Amino acid sequence: MTLKDTALYIGKAILFGLIMAAVFLIVTPLITGQGNHSTFFQQRGQNGIELSFSQAVRRAAPAVVNIYSLSINQNQPLNSGSLQGLGSGVIMSKEGYILTNYHVIKKADEIVVALQDGRKFTSEVVGSDSVTDLAVLKIEGDALPIVPINIEIPAQVGDVVLAIGNPYNLGQTITQGIISATGRNGLSSGYLDFLQTDAAINAGNSGGALIDTSGQLIGINTAAFQIGGEGGGHGINFAIPIKLAHSIMGKLIKDGRVIRGALGITGEPINPVMAQILNLPDLTGVMVTGIDPQGPAAQAKLRPRDVITKFDGEIVPGVEMLMDRIAEAQPGTVVTMTIIRLGKYYDVPVTIGENFGEE
């Protein structure tokens, strides 16, 4: 191969590459531009760029409703219900399913849902779950606004978010902040699961929407960190991530409640001292510390100090994963727990029971 050949070869390649690149350059903006991939800010105006979240608000806000829970006073049957609870909710589907917080509608005799266009509906409770503080309501209406949801991309610390709700019954209010911390998405739930945000959330915001800057739902606003009875204002607020809320909603619509599996054990993570005493290979697994005598684990003859290392063949790295797997398991199914007892491995079949939760 002569020098000329090489030069020709390289030249061809470069030329071809440049042409391809040019084609890409022309085509990609057309595709991505139409895909509306970044509506983080909307641009407007001639003298400079104006930045606003109004586009995101316009997409999501109509689907965020005001929820009034009324209690009927039995002694005064002629009096219509008095306002007992105030909150917000999010219309999730055109069938009229609304996600809100359980604590918003907990003690209600009658629930009134007010849309932003002025329409009012009385609604029924489809189902509720006290563990995750979620409830699903249903209204019958035409052309209901629906919130777009973002279930695939998890929220990250630092993402800009907007909270939509009805604080103090002032009327619909949008507040802005960032994701301050994120948690898990498992079903066993606890405070850890929440998205934490510094967008202002106050009484009446409960059950409302936390959206991203493209207007998609990423969480259900639930609680504000409070000191004494002082109200919010500390910039520490919590929302249930949409992935968890969405799966709970599906279960509530299907069964009217969330059916959680139960094993009837208490457990704790392995610390190095225990690992040495029990002669364990490493720190993975969960040590059983207590057994409910009527529970499924007792029936399967599990004992305290057993160390659960696998759940149905899946390695158990820690307590949270095991709790999630148990909660997600269908009651009645048989799972195989791999345990270490006195330094030996055993496979123990356990029939999952049901966790009826605590009210």
Next chain:
Amino acid sequence: MKTKLSLLSAAVLSASLMVMPAISHAAIPLAVDGQQVPSLAPMLEKTTPAVVAVAVSGTHVSKQRVPDAFRYFFGPNAPREQVQERPFKGLGSGVIINAEEGYIVTNNHVIEGADEILIGLHDGREIEAKLIGSDAESDIALLQIKAKNLTALKRADSDELRVGDFAVAIGNPFGLGQTVTSGIVSAMGRSGLGIEMLENFIQTDAAINSGNSGGALVNLNGELIGINTAIVAPGGGNVGIGFAIPANMVNNLIDQIIEHGEVRRGVLGVSGRDLDSELAQGFGLDTQHGGFVNEVMPDSAADKAGLKAGDIIVSVNDRAIKSFQELRAKVATMGAGAKVKLGLIRDGDKETVTVTLGEASQSTETSAGAVHPMLDGAKLENDKKGVEITDIAQSSPAAASGLQKGDIIVGVNRTRIDDLKELKAELKEQQGAVALKILRGKTSLYLVLR
């Protein structure tokens, strides 16, 4: 082989070229005034000099009834009321809106009852301000300072604001010194809060605290969109719910104050209520927001323009309104004589009418300082015989002139007056000292105002 290789290298090259636009896409277009870093600093450099600290001092007068037991000891001539005067100081914020004239907008509640108003400029200067006029019902006051090299804020069309727009509050919270907080517009047209008589607030989550009152709410261009006025504060401090009087309302009010020294409230002459879903259903309407007209006062501006009971007012000057209160706040701050285009729904059809607003009925109380400086501190109301002084502030110019509560002004010099309008007109004509003819109980007397 060669073609394969060249295709491969071509792909690599084109891919590497593609990365560049991809990176510029990934970097969210956070350019403000050409700055790469998302910072409000360039905008604020231009706007913060226009926001001032307002320090006021005055005397609070509180009256306490003297218990009858004491009257027994001190005899029947002992005063019925014990008057306590307590000096007070207050802090707030203000916004320079006209650099040449030195006009400063603030809240009425910041300067109310003040004997002295001191303006602290951004550059450190301290200048005494004169009160040009104020309106308690909308909570706006206009001050004036004499100073050079002032910076004024441009005013934006606040009707163009949308929920979700960025908003930046500039003020003087807790007297800390100038403070800038950022947030967004949380809601528009907020009314029915019971904070002011006339409410049509912009709601924002930018932190507003005590001392921010009268300060500026600006957009990202540094233009004034509102005057920060109030917050919802269950624990005393900011919880992300603040309210600002929209710039357009401020404009209307200060235009009137500059022209007349007071706000001449425009009157439409209707009473009504919010349109709600029940009413809308009853009337078979698609719209769910607006002001429902219950009654049209005879001979009022609304009557003359042909409004009828049962009309639903859905827009004011082509801007949709949400509630009757919003309509009321908008109309009342537009000023008497203003022409207003109202969008109506009548019998299911859309219509527009243009109304020339009337002037507020003279029987309403007027701040007397605008009538004559020596009447300042008195509250005037029309009476059958003339103009009654319904209340008078202690150690005010009016009290110093010898006026008393219950006095009825029936004449100026030798001209008889019947109502406030005539009193105003007559006093405007007079130069120097004037003699007021007063009815006090059954006696009539003359008092001289200097």
